[in-house]
Amino acid sequence: MRISHCLPKTSFSSPIMSSGSASLMWFRKGLRIHDNPALEYASKGAKFVYPVFVVDPHYMEPDPTAFSPGSSRAGLNRIRFLLESLVDLDLSLKKLGSRLLVFKGEPSEILIRCLQEWDVNKLCFEYDTDPYYQALDMKVKDYASTAGIEVFSPVSHTLFNPADIIQKNGGKPPLTYQSFLKLAGQPSWASSPLPVSLSSLPPVGDVGNFEISEVPTVEELGYKGYGQEELSPFRGGESEALKKLRESINDKEWVANFEKPKGDPSAYLTPATTVLSPYLKFGCLSSRYFYQCLTDVYNNVKKHTAPPVSLVGQLLWRDFFYTVAFGTPNFDRMKGNRICKQIPWSNDDELLAAWREARTGYPWIDAIMVQLRKWGWMHHLARHCVACFLTRGDMFVHWEKGRDVFDRLLIDSDWAINNGNWLWLSCSSFFYQYNRIYSPVSFGKKYDPNGNYIRHFLPVLKGMLKLHPLYVFFFGLV
Numbered sequence: 001m002r003i004s005h006c007l008p009k010t011s012f013s014s015p016i017m018s019s020g021s022a023s024l025m026w027f028r029k030g031l032r033i034h035d036n037p038a039l040e041y042a043s044k045g046a047k048f049v050y051p052v053f054v055v056d057p058h059y060m061e062p063d064p065t066a067f068s069p070g071s072s073r074a075g076l077n078r079i080r081f082l083l084e085s086l087v088d089l090d091l092s093l094k095k096l097g098s099r100l101l102v103f104k105g106e107p108s109e110i111l112i113r114c115l116q117e118w119d120v121n122k123l124c125f126e127y128d129t130d131p132y133y134q135a136l137d138m139k140v141k142d143y144a145s146t147a148g149i150e151v152f153s154p155v156s157h158t159l160f161n162p163a164d165i166i167q168k169n170g171g172k173p174p175l176t177y178q179s180f181l182k183l184a185g186q187p188s189w190a191s192s193p194l195p196v197s198l199s200s201l202p203p204v205g206d207v208g209n210f211e212i213s214e215v216p217t218v219e220e221l222g223y224k225g226y227g228q229e230e231l232s233p234f235r236g237g238e239s240e241a242l243k244k245l246r247e248s249i250n251d252k253e254w255v256a257n258f259e260k261p262k263g264d265p266s267a268y269l270t271p272a273t274t275v276l277s278p279y280l281k282f283g284c285l286s287s288r289y290f291y292q293c294l295t296d297v298y299n300n301v302k303k304h305t306a307p308p309v310s311l312v313g314q315l316l317w318r319d320f321f322y323t324v325a326f327g328t329p330n331f332d333r334m335k336g337n338r339i340c341k342q343i344p345w346s347n348d349d350e351l352l353a354a355w356r357e358a359r360t361g362y363p364w365i366d367a368i369m370v371q372l373r374k375w376g377w378m379h380h381l382a383r384h385c386v387a388c389f390l391t392r393g394d395m396f397v398h399w400e401k402g403r404d405v406f407d408r409l410l411i412d413s414d415w416a417i418n419n420g421n422w423l424w425l426s427c428s429s430f431f432y433q434y435n436r437i438y439s440p441v442s443f444g445k446k447y448d449p450n451g452n453y454i455r456h457f458l459p460v461l462k463g464m465l466k467l468h469p470l471y472v473f474f475f476g477l478v
């Protein structure tokens, strides 16, 4: 297998002519077949569809200087999760008579070259509110419109279009969940079933001189010599997402009674929540389809919980943060962010490293940080505990530094949600009860009285438990 660096062997001046219309479907997030309006539109009436994914060095280039295996922006677990999702997508496309065309390089350059080389008259991709994609998409859209190519970029990553909510609110994002709910109402698409399957897709057209490769492995991307020790138990891909979704919604009682923040953050054999966040992050699972499945369950039970604590309520939190993030300049930093309290945080890198490397001396905090490094996922309340500890709870380190660590290591790392929750936990925005902190000892003890979670993620303490019961006593394991 080879990753193409995507330099076609001939000049781009003479496009390959195909008879009939052709579309380019650009996958970025939205790595799924079900409820994918961009893919549906791309295939409508088209003789050929080119499904393209670009391996972007901005996110994927190995960084040997980073504090853990991975690139400067993404830990290896998330990179692996993405590659698994691409393999799954490619398999699904092949079943429908198509395949994924994988390139490597700066996405806008590659997309423009593809548009120049292939005789494409429609460019389709899911709308993305992240600042990185906003800038990237502008370049590609500009080229497409000057070349007379139709661009279709629907909002399908979230339940609502953040721009609509902001417009309804007079141009500003709502800053409370309740006001968001009032403005949002019911999603417009919710009254009819979403399309969840396709019977076939138009074939891929002539790719000309492009070298097309299969989905690369982590080794082919330049990541070598990393053992299974760091391997997250969660596998990427739409198939896995739909399987996990079915497992969750089949338990109607569990769905109907779901109530967050109740739930055990130390439950690691069977997590207390759905663990669908990494699939939502990459769009292996449509949040709209998830929402529709949940409302189906609600319609078939006598009573169920409601937002903000219900499962639908969790999806609405996701949309809430997307909306505020989209409508707030400098949402990801303290300076220049009008909704963020200006707090003289410390930039103590030694404290930050102790937190990041699970060396705080508090087993509950350290175990959560190990789970983050190894699994790339932790329960919501566990995230609360370590984010509070790093910032207002104990270390007084800047929330942006903790945000960066989460951003790199989480497999569900999501620009809007991660920044939104760090603003929340550091009492910089949304939530201001600065003195309501999580004890790094008694909070963990409440859920993990026998230290099972701590022993699992900090096996070094297993031996210490036997040898030094006093250590155990002082550090709150018994």
Ligand code: FAD
Residues within 6 Å of the ligand: 260, 273, 274, 275, 276, 277, 278, 280, 281, 311, 314, 315, 317, 318, 319, 321, 378, 379, 380, 381, 383, 384, 387, 406, 410, 412, 413, 414, 415, 417, 418, 419, 421, 422, 425
């Ligand atoms: P479930 O409880 O099963 O919820 C279903 C879905 O609802 C989730 O998958 C998620 O998409 C959404 N959701 C749940 N809680 C929240 C929330 N508080 N805010 C927004 N959406 C929510 N979540 C991310 O997806 N990416 C992040 O980068 C991220 N960073 C976080 C950082 C901090 C400091 C904190 C405290 C929370 C963060 N969260 C993040 C939110 C939350 O912890 C996770 O979404 C959740 O734990 C994922 O597990 P789940 O899929 O089992 O959630």
